[in-house]
Amino acid sequence: MSLWFDIARVSHGLNLLLLVGLGYVWVRNYLEFRSKHTLGLLLFSVFLLLENGFALYIYMVDPDLSVWFSSAAVPDIAWQGMMVLPVLEAVGLAFLLWVTWD
Template sequence: MEIQMMLSNVFTGINLALALILFILYLRMFLKTRSSFTIGLLLFAALFVIQNAVSFYFFITMMPYFVPEVASYVLSLTLLQTIALAVLNWITWK
C-alpha cells in the first residue's frame, strides 16, 4: 500500500503542475481574446489546481489513515487524471 500511496502523491504533484500550466495557458488566451468562454476555461483549470492541492495535502497528512484496499483505487484515479490533464495540455498547447 505504501508504494501505491507514494505513487499517488507523485502523480498528484504532477497533476498540480499540469493544472497550473493549463491555468497559465488559459490566462494567456484570455488576455489575448477577452472571451467569456476563456473565463470558463480559467475557472475549470483553477478548480483542478485547488482539487489537486487539497488532494496532495490530504494524501501527505492522512496517509496513515487510508486502508490498504483503497490505495489501488486512489492510484488508478490519480493516474487517469494525469493522463487526461496531459492530453488536455498537449491539445491546448497546439
C-alpha cells in the first residue's frame, strides 16, 4: 500500500468530519433564519459529504476497487494526483470551518 493512498484516505475521512461540523452549524442557522444562503451552504455540505463518503467507500469497501487501489497496480504518480485534491479540499474546509465557528 502506498503512502499516497493512506494520505488520500485520511484526507477524505478528515473532510467528512469537517463537513459534519459545517453541516451542523448550517442546519442550525437555516432553522433559525430560513434564508436561501444558509440552505445553499447546507446543500453544499451534503453534496460534498456524499462525494467524500463515496470516495472512502471506493477506497476501503468496494470489493473490486479497494483491492485494486491497495495493490501496487496504481503507480505513485497517479496516487499523487488523486491525493492532491482531497488534501486541498481539507485545507479549504478547515479554513471555512474556522471562519464559520469564529
